[in-house]
Amino acid sequence: MPATSLARTRRSAFALVSSRRALILLYSAVVFLYWICLYTYVPTLPTYAQSKADNLALVGVALSMYGLWQAIIRLPLGIAADWLGQRKPFIIGGLLLAGLGAWVMGVAGDVEGILIGRAITGLAAGTWVPLVVVFNSLFPPEEAVRATAILNLVGSVGRVLATGSTGWLNGLGGYPLAFFVALAVALLAVALVLPAQEARRAPKRPSVMAVGRLITRRDVLLPALLAAVSQYANWAATFGFVPILAKELGATDVTQSLLSSLNIGVLTLGNLLATAIVKRLGAQRLVYLSFVLLSLGIGLAALAPSLVLLFAAQLFIGLSQGIVAPVLMGMSIRYVVEAERTTAMGLHQSVYAVGMFAGPAVSGVLAKALGIRPMFGVTAFFCLALGLFATRWLTEKRPAAAAA
Numbered sequence: 051m052p053a054t055s056l057a058r059t060r061r062s063a064f065a066l067v068s069s070r071r072a073l074i075l076l077y078s079a080v081v082f083l084y085w086i087c088l089y090t091y092v093p094t095l096p097t098y099a100q101s102k103a104d105n106l107a108l109v110g111v112a113l114s115m116y117g118l119w120q121a122i123i124r125l126p127l128g129i130a131a132d133w134l135g136q137r138k139p140f141i142i143g144g145l146l147l148a149g150l151g152a153w154v155m156g157v158a159g160d161v162e163g164i165l166i167g168r169a170i171t172g173l174a175a176g177t178w179v180p181l182v183v184v185f186n187s188l189f190p191p192e193e194a195v196r197a198t199a200i201l202n203l204v205g206s207v208g209r210v211l212a213t214g215s216t217g218w219l220n221g222l223g224g225y226p227l228a229f230f231v232a233l234a235v236a237l238l239a240v241a242l243v244l245p246a247q248e249a250r251r252a253p254k255r256p257s258v259m260a261v262g263r264l265i266t267r268r269d270v271l272l273p274a275l276l277a278a279v280s281q282y283a284n285w286a287a288t289f290g291f292v293p294i295l296a297k298e299l300g301a302t303d304v305t306q307s308l309l310s311s312l313n314i315g316v317l318t319l320g321n322l323l324a325t326a327i328v329k330r331l332g333a334q335r336l337v338y339l340s341f342v343l344l345s346l347g348i349g350l351a352a353l354a355p356s357l358v359l360l361f362a363a364q365l366f367i368g369l370s371q372g373i374v375a376p377v378l379m380g381m382s383i384r385y386v387v388e389a390e391r392t393t394a395m396g397l398h399q400s401v402y403a404v405g406m407f408a409g410p411a412v413s414g415v416l417a418k419a420l421g422i423r424p425m426f427g428v429t430a431f432f433c434l435a436l437g438l439f440a441t442r443w444l445t446e447k448r449p450a451a452a453a454a
Contacts, residue, residue, distance in 0.1 A: 110414015117406025119172030128396020144177025156229025195380030320372015341437030
């Protein structure tokens with residue numbers, strides 16, 4: 051090929067991956083694959099861990115590593131990305147960690163191996179910080195909630211596909227196969243994101259005072275705290291002890307997979323609902339609604355005499371998560387300047403990841419002491435009380451400091 055033709059081809063390829071529309075599609079595909087690689091094995095991970103340690107508290111600790119390590123990494127990662135003026139290297143690194151963590155769990159010989167692998171995938175989950183901010187940067191700031199809802203919708207579709215395949219993969223190759231599939235998907239996502247062009251921003255040296263002012267702003271911190279309460283309940287139930295309760299009620303691996311898929315499928319509907327009606331009803335009303343639905347779902351799980359009512363519980367929990375996650379995430383960065391958005395998103399995701407860590411860990415201790423059903427009852431009550439109380443203090447008005 052002549053040099054001029056080769057140069058023209060390279061320029062056209064560059065245009066393809068640097069245009070706004072192309073980047074929206076590319077990052078949507080990356081997010082789709084990212085959540086597949088993190089969720090392909092999740093529906094039966096609790097029972098997989100239980101098969102290697104017949105102790106609910108220890109199972110809870112292993113499962114909690116995912117939330118713990120993303121809580122630790124997300125704020126520093128956000129600060130580092132703003133400091134360096136680049137987000138793409140952190141996305142690539144996170145995708146590689148997602149594949150590594152899946153492989154470690156797939157070859158684990160004991161629960162300690164699962165704990166280590168889950169910790170690695172927790173670090174990989176930090177990638178959600180730059181992914182959300184990169185995607186939001188392709189939209190006007192006033193569309194932050196809408197953009198986040200779109201991205202959550204894409205991720206939800208990926209999680210539905212991933213969790214829906216778990217039971218089938220287990221039947222085809224046992225528990226390890228789902229982990230190896232996750233590794234392959236992570237490598238595919240890396241290959242896909244490599245051509246994406248990123249305009250390097252001016253590095254922003256972190257300032258303790260500036261970060262302190264940002265993370266203590268009510269419009270930034272309160273949505274994060276509410277998200278932590280919501281994630282605590284969700285990870286105590288859907289990705290914690292609902293699969294174990296389902297197994298006690300006679301569920302197979304395929305049934306457990308369907309339980310998770312239903313939850314995430316309805317979550318997708320919640321994303322669509324939030325996108326469609328957030329301007330009409332307002333974000334605060336949607337947050338109120340989500341906590342009522344979440345508590346109702348976990349309360350149903352506490353009372354469920356059969357798998358039918360457990361499926362109903364997953365429906366309410368999933369709808370709640372689909373509504374509340376994009377709304378709170380969008381609210382947390384709506385009035386934050388571009389140069390500080392990754393830091394703000396890092397704070398938001400670090401705080402709600404504390405809920406993801408505490409959910410399995412604390413509920414595991416409670417389940418061991420009280421039983422799974424009473425633990426669900428306690429979780430539903432406190433989730434409703436804290437959620438409704440804190441939502442009263444949410445505001446949709448631009449803070450004076452941000453307006454200035």
